[in-house]
Amino acid sequence: MVGPVVAERLHDALQRLFGREAPVRIHAWDGSIAGPLDAPAVRVHSRRALRRLLWRPDELGLVRAYVAGEVDVDGDLLDALERLAPFGRSIGRRPDLTPADRSELLRTAVLLGAVGPHPKPPPEEISGAERRHSIVRDKTLSGAHDGPLGAALRAQVFGSTLVHSSAYWTDPAGTLDDAQRAGLDLACRKLGLTEPGPAGADGARVLDVGCGWGSFLLYAAEHYGVTGVGITLAADQVELATKRAVDAGLADRVEFRLADWHELDDGPYDAIIASGLAEYVGSARLAEYARTLRGLLRPGGRALLHQVSQRGGDEVVPERSFIDAYVFPGAEILTLGTIVDTFERAGLEIRDLESFREHYARTLRSWVANLEAGWDSCTWQLSPGRARVWHLYLAVSALAFELARISVHQLVAVRTHGDGRSDFPPTRTSWTLPVSPE
Structure with a gap:
């Protein structure tokens, strides 16, 4: 003994x-x-x-x-x-x-x-066989591991907006929901969306690649009069996003589909938003992905890419990581330079780039706090092991952004006209003016 x-x-x-x-x-x-x-x-x-x-x-x-x-x-x-x-x-x-x-x-x-x-x-660890044969279907707490009880958990962690990417913290004293609405509105302005014209004319036609629970399209349809399509590889996201559209009276304006980016052939779109897809596409198919988005845009159309990137020159650990084994199998975090260069080569001109690193760190800390506040409910819905995975993942990610080990940027790109026109205003004023979304 x-x-x-x-x-x-x-x-x-x-x-x-x-x-x-x-x-x-x-x-x-x-x-x-x-x-x-x-x-x-x-x-x-x-x-x-x-x-x-x-x-x-x-x-x-x-x-x-x-x-x-x-x-x-x-x-x-x-x-x-x-x-x-x-x-x-x-x-x-x-x-x-x-x-x-x-x-x-x-x-x-x-x-x-x-x-x-x-x-x-x-049992929460994703096995080698699952990793080889699975398609990444979700990047949030609504994945296949979480079961059918995820609805209450999603609202508990992500707030009422159900946005699963970085918020935009314009008010130091603001709430997570305030910051998420500010981020949605900023994205609409960066894409050049405007109110519908007179006599009931339709607004822009927008594609949301990796739409999650439909938050961006629903906001853009309500506040900017757009029509659009959102695609995701998670069936439960399609179901919930569609229900939200019906409840908001927007089902005639937005549609949510179970589809992947390379399956689309119904362009052109006036604007495209894509959040966090490059790490799943990977370096091998990034050029194809960029060419596909360009092909879906009309001349003068804009794309907004919200993308995590690794710091250039950082050492990559060769062993299998926690993130790969438990959260996002097979994800490949690329450098910002690789992303910019690939999209430029595909024929999309990068017109603006903004770091969201500190914004994402604060957003992740808010999600951690929300998860901890509802810990008993979360462990019941997810299982203790799965709750531990997400608790650790959100906390580690918050620190990684705060310590500048990884970063995240919004890139605005345009498919220029044949004569080089971009249809961009001469300054950023149109999207940097402070706006208080309703």
């Missing part, structure tokens, strides 16, 4: 695995405690957590233990992750262990009763 020294041995094991002292205060299953007094408290409930790290001594091993509930973090998760961020940079890959390190780790595992077969990953 092991005495009350488990925490000290775990602390030493982490130091050997990751090459530096772990800045955490470990509370072990035997009641022992080790680590700096002012460090975030990490509770290790089971020997299985150590076994996972022995078999997979990297980010994925730690995440598996957390998702399975074998490891917990006391207090505010965002605060703890912020304090652990420098340490986190060293655990993305498997460590290069010396023979002495391996021998001591094995000895620790034997003493703590943690030796055994490789534990199965938590």
Whole structure:
């Protein structure tokens, strides 16, 4: 039987695995405690957590233990992750262990009763087979893993607007819903949408690629009189977006389809909005994607691309990451330069580029707070493991944007006329004037 020294041995094991002292205060299953007094408290409930790290001594091993509930973090998760961020940079890959390190780790595992077969990953992890054969159908908490109870959860986390991308924080004291409406209105103005003309003339015809629950098209139809089509690969999104259109009296103006971007052939559109698709299209098909969007635009038509990008020159960790294994399998985050260059080569002129990095960080923090406020409901609807996945994902993402490890931009592009005309105003005034959406 092991005495009350488990925490000290775990602390030493982490130091050997990751090459530096772990800045955490470990509370072990035997009641022992080790680590700096002012460090975030990490509770290790089971020997299985150590076994996972022995078999997979990297980010994925730690995440598996957390998702399975074998490891917990006391207090505010965002605060703890912020304090652990420098340490986190060293655990993305498997460590290069010396023979002495391996021998001591094995000895620790034997003493703590943690030796055994490789534990199965938590059921929330997306297997290799699922990753190879699946199409990314959703980027939010309404995915196939979440079951039919997601409606209340969506409103709990994303607010009444049900916008699942970055808000636009024009008022420091504003609410998430205020900021999301400001972002929707800004997008409409960047696309050059205007009120319908006299005698009931129709407004612009708009395509929303990756429309989510229909929030942008519904806003644009109500406030700017557009007609349009939204496409998504999530059937539940089509169902809810269509219901929202009916409830708002806009079903004769907007249509939502279960379709992919390369399946469309009903252009031209006056404007296209696409949020976060490039990382799923990937570098191999990005040029085809860009040419397709251009082909769907009329001459003079605008495209608004809302896109996450990695910082140029940042080192890419070769091991499978938490995001790939649990959230967005197969996603490829490209550099901003690659995205701009590819769309320019496809014949779309980039006319404006705006960073939304700080806006997205604040939006993610709001989603984290909303998830935590409804934690009991979320764990009931999702399962404790799935709730942990989304809690960790939103928190890690907020920090990644705050620390400038990744960024997000809005790009406005135009398909110019044959004679080079863009139909753009000479200044940004038309979309930078402060607007208070109703």
